Amino acid sequence: MKKENFLWNAIKTGLLGGTIAIFICLVGMTEIFSKRDVIEKVITLGQFVLLVTMAAMGFIAARRTSDLFGGNRPVLNLTAGLIAGLVTGLILALFVFIGYKVNLRAVFLNASPPLYNLLTFGKGQGNIWPLPLIGVGGGLIGAAFLLIPAMYRGPLTRALIFTFFMALFSGLFRVVMINQKGGVAKAAKYLFGQTGLTWEGTLIFFFTVLIIAFLWNYRGKEVQARISRLPKRGQLSLRILVFIIILYIAIMLPTVSGPFIAQVIVTVTLFILMGLGLNITLGFAGLLDLGFVAFYAIGAYTVGLLTSYGPFGLQHVSFWVAVPIAVLVAMSFGAILGLPVLGVRGDYLAIATLGFGEIVRLLAGSDFLAKYFGGPQGIIGIQKPCIGTLAAFVRVDVPRACNGIELGTVQTIYYVAIVSALLIAFVAWRLRESRLGRAWMAIREDEDVAEALGVNLIQTKLLAYMLGAAFAGLGGAIFATLIGSIFATSMQLLVSINVVALIVVGGMGSIPGVIVGAIALIGLPELLREVSEFRFLFYGVTLIIMMIARPEGLWPSQATRRELHHADAENVSAESMV
Amino acid sequence: MAPILTAKKVTKRFGGLVAVNSVDFEIPDKSIVSIIGPNGAGKTTFFNCITGFGKPDEGEILFEGTPIQRLRPDQITRLGISRTYQNIRLFAAMTALENILVGEHAFLHSSWISSVLGLPGVIHEEKTALAEAQRLLDFIGLRGKGDMLARNLPYGAQRRLEIARALATKPKLLLLDEPSAGMNPRESEDLTGFIRRLRDELGITILLIEHHMRVVMGISEAVTVLDYGEKIAEGTPAEIQGNPRVIEAYLGRGAATEGMATAHERFTSSKKSD
Numbered sequence: 001m002k003k004e005n006f007l008w009n010a011i012k013t014g015l016l017g018g019t020i021a022i023f024i025c026l027v028g029m030t031e032i033f034s035k036r037d038v039i040e041k042v043i044t045l046g047q048f049v050l051l052v053t054m055a056a057m058g059f060i061a062a063r064r065t066s067d068l069f070g071g072n073r074p075v076l077n078l079t080a081g082l083i084a085g086l087v088t089g090l091i092l093a094l095f096v097f098i099g100y101k102v103n104l105r106a107v108f109l110n111a112s113p114p115l116y117n118l119l120t121f122g123k124g125q126g127n128i129w130p131l132p133l134i135g136v137g138g139g140l141i142g143a144a145f146l147l148i149p150a151m152y153r154g155p156l157t158r159a160l161i162f163t164f165f166m167a168l169f170s171g172l173f174r175v176v177m178i179n180q181k182g183g184v185a186k187a188a189k190y191l192f193g194q195t196g197l198t199w200e201g202t203l204i205f206f207f208t209v210l211i212i213a214f215l216w217n218y219r220g221k222e223v224q225a226r227i228s229r230l231p232k233r234g235q236l237s238l239r240i241l242v243f244i245i246i247l248y249i250a251i252m253l254p255t256v257s258g259p260f261i262a263q264v265i266v267t268v269t270l271f272i273l274m275g276l277g278l279n280i281t282l283g284f285a286g287l288l289d290l291g292f293v294a295f296y297a298i299g300a301y302t303v304g305l306l307t308s309y310g311p312f313g314l315q316h317v318s319f320w321v322a323v324p325i326a327v328l329v330a331m332s333f334g335a336i337l338g339l340p341v342l343g344v345r346g347d348y349l350a351i352a353t354l355g356f357g358e359i360v361r362l363l364a365g366s367d368f369l370a371k372y373f374g375g376p377q378g379i380i381g382i383q384k385p386c387i388g389t390l391a392a393f394v395r396v397d398v399p400r401a402c403n404g405i406e407l408g409t410v411q412t413i414y415y416v417a418i419v420s421a422l423l424i425a426f427v428a429w430r431l432r433e434s435r436l437g438r439a440w441m442a443i444r445e446d447e448d449v450a451e452a453l454g455v456n457l458i459q460t461k462l463l464a465y466m467l468g469a470a471f472a473g474l475g476g477a478i479f480a481t482l483i484g485s486i487f488a489t490s491m492q493l494l495v496s497i498n499v500v501a502l503i504v505v506g507g508m509g510s511i512p513g514v515i516v517g518a519i520a521l522i523g524l525p526e527l528l529r530e531v532s533e534f535r536f537l538f539y540g541v542t543l544i545i546m547m548i549a550r551p552e553g554l555w556p557s558q559a560t561r562r563e564l565h566h567a568d569a570e571n572v573s574a575e576s577m578v
Numbered sequence: 579m580a581p582i583l584t585a586k587k588v589t590k591r592f593g594g595l596v597a598v599n600s601v602d603f604e605i606p607d608k609s610i611v612s613i614i615g616p617n618g619a620g621k622t623t624f625f626n627c628i629t630g631f632g633k634p635d636e637g638e639i640l641f642e643g644t645p646i647q648r649l650r651p652d653q654i655t656r657l658g659i660s661r662t663y664q665n666i667r668l669f670a671a672m673t674a675l676e677n678i679l680v681g682e683h684a685f686l687h688s689s690w691i692s693s694v695l696g697l698p699g700v701i702h703e704e705k706t707a708l709a710e711a712q713r714l715l716d717f718i719g720l721r722g723k724g725d726m727l728a729r730n731l732p733y734g735a736q737r738r739l740e741i742a743r744a745l746a747t748k749p750k751l752l753l754l755d756e757p758s759a760g761m762n763p764r765e766s767e768d769l770t771g772f773i774r775r776l777r778d779e780l781g782i783t784i785l786l787i788e789h790h791m792r793v794v795m796g797i798s799e800a801v802t803v804l805d806y807g808e809k810i811a812e813g814t815p816a817e818i819q820g821n822p823r824v825i826e827a828y829l830g831r832g833a834a835t836e837g838m839a840t841a842h843e844r845f846t847s848s849k850k851s852d
Contacts, residue, residue, distance in 0.1 A: 434693030454684025
């Protein structure tokens with residue numbers, strides 16, 4: 001009985017794996033990812049993804065077997081993994097076999113000859129036998145992974161993940177390091193190939209991390225203890241040292257990395273600004289705002305109108321004057337949105353704010369208001385920020401010459417963005433710890449009770465909308481100078497949804513969570529051109545996995561973390577204390 | 579004694595249903611008064627009228643001479659009325675200390691700008707507020723549990739925390755909606771003592787909705803009985819216990835011959851065994 005169960009389980013897991021593998025092929029991932037290598041000339045990213053699928057199925061099947069028998073049974077575990085991997089491979093092979101006989105392309109655009117070519121390793125029709133074999137291998141690896149003692153598994157996982165990470169971003173590291181010339185450049189060529197890691201690089205990264213992780217396992221506690229035993233001043237100076245290192249990296253980064261990475265970081269920063277804003281309305285006060293891009297647009301348009309030397313520039317104001325004005329304008333629009341929706345709750349609020357976002361976008365891009373906002377042509381010729389003397393409030397039709405330092409390039413606007421983000425993160429943190437922050441959280445928890453405790457709902461909610469809008473407005477203002485022109489079409493609903501998604505992934509109400517969420521959902525897809533094709537698939541999968549595995553977010557706020565993971569422990573201790 | 583709260587002809591309707599019907603009511607200052615009545619008699623609705631959750635359709639409510647029937651809940655709270663709820667309504671995902679700090683909200687004055695700037699006034703105010711919250715936590719016997727999430731506290735502690743949160747608003751009149759619900763006899767006895775302490779030590783007037791007759795009869799100085807939204811009796815516990823109309827409203831005509839307290843207890847015990 002049990003034996004049947006375990007075989008059937010393994011087969012089921014394999015069927016699931018096969019489905020996933022075919023899906024990965026049919027959405028075109030395999031083909032696109034195959035242009036990138038994990039290890040140069042050894043395994044491409046596309047192959048790697050399929051191999052990981054097989055190994056994952058082997059691991060799952062093995063774990064289920066252990067669950068069935070109430071413990072590890074190495075032979076059965078391995079058998080289950082083998083079967084799951086084999087089934088996955090067989091299904092994939094069957095898919096290739098059918099693909100050669102029937103033209104699937106009419107329905108599935110990506111079921112193209114190059115895909116089959118990849119899956120048969122360039123040998124054509126007859127060559128489908130390697131797939132099940134690889135499946136067996138992958139499944140066995142996955143199952144074996146379960147059997148490794150936890151002590152070795154941790155470091156091994158870390159080493160694998162780190163190496164994979166290095167492989168994914170090898171292009172970036174290579175460019176950055178080659179820019180350094182000399183020994184660093186040589187090292188780059190040794191470690192990183194054109195499209196992925198070299199053999200040598202792979203081994204070096206893998207074993208370095210493995211050894212470090214191992215040592216940390218043995219000695220980590222000791223080191224931590226030693227640090228905490230340091231006198232106060234020692235700890236402080238250690239912290240200052242870490243801070244200085246981070247600061248140095250942050251300052252040097254754009255000059256070293258070149259415009260592309262700076263551009264990505266600025267984009268991430270702008271989303272962090274928006275995220276911190278929405279984190280106030282949604283994360284703290286619990287007011288779902290799906291039209292958040294509106295405030296971003298308002299900030300951008302205000303700076304555009306105030307600093308552009310193009311046809312729609314109202315006044316030619318210095319960037320430094322225009323930004324506070326933009327923030328204030330965004331804030332007032334926050335109040336304008338907030339007033340009518342004060343009494344609206346939950347789903348209705350989401351719809352109302354969604355409408356607001358669309359209205360702002362449509363009005364900005366409409367012919368009706370084209371006289372003021374340029375309609376579909378947008379506002380162009382936005383002056384770059386200039387650190388120097390400013391002749392405020394003049395109207396000119398040509399770019400003004402900056403008589404100081406012009407922050408014209410991405411690498412220089414990077415500093416403006418980073419400083420703003422740090423400042424706003426600080427403000428958000430202070431707000432959360434304040435009386436107002438507590439009132440927001442009380443409203444999120446129970447609006448009626450909060451009101452009965454003396455919280456003025458009108459004032460408190462309006463402040464949430466206004467301050468949230470202010471942060472987004474600042475983001476928009478920086479965006480306007482970064483691009484130098486703004487168009488209503490860049491203020492899509494999708495931006496709002498991205499911001500909501502990054503807050504959910506990072507952890508509702510958590511300030512570091514916003515930063516982590518923005519890096520994960522905005523930064524990584526920007527850096528990985530291949531992945532950005534599947535950005536929304538990636539989002540969807542990430543969100544589903546997050547909801548199952550870590551509903552509190554990647555970096556949850558203190559309270560949420562306690563709530564979800566230590567609730568039981570606390571319950572016990574509470575009862576024993578009472 | 580001058581009444582702290584006076585309700586005149588208060589009526590509240592939900593569509594065709596008259597939940598509270600022209601109720602006149604007075605609470606003497608620094609007294610403990612109970613409202614009792616069968617389920618659905620309009621007790622909680624009456625509470626809601628006082629605290630501004632649901633505005634009365636007719637009538638007037640005076641708190642220390644000020645009409646409050648048109649004020650928002652937060653304004654009423656600032657005047658000095660606070661309440662707890664029939665089903666505990668703590669901010670579940672906030673810590674015990676934070677719950678109390680929210681209660682202090684109305685008496686803190688720092689604006690958000692000064693909070694962001696971290697002005698000395700704000701820091702001082704926060705320190706005082708925290709000390710006050712800590713003091714209230716000690717008062718309800720939850721010393722050292724300030725960092726626990728409200729939802730992880732044991733049931734009795736949650737009840738007391740809700741009272742502490744209400745106390746943080748510095749009320750002159752405290753409305754307790756079934757504070758002993760779900761408590762065993764010993765716990766409700768502790769509660770009785772606790773409520774009495776609130777009045778004696780802090781000088782707070784207390785209005786109770788309560789089903790446990792032992793609690794009601796033990797601490798109330800006056801009892802008001804509501805049935806179908808109307809006041810059917812008013813008086814000292816002893817008077818109420820002997821009032822045939824009250825017994826009838828509670829338990830039907832047959833029970834009127836039995837003593838109120840024993841009949842009620844029989845009733846609740848039979849309900850529990852269901």
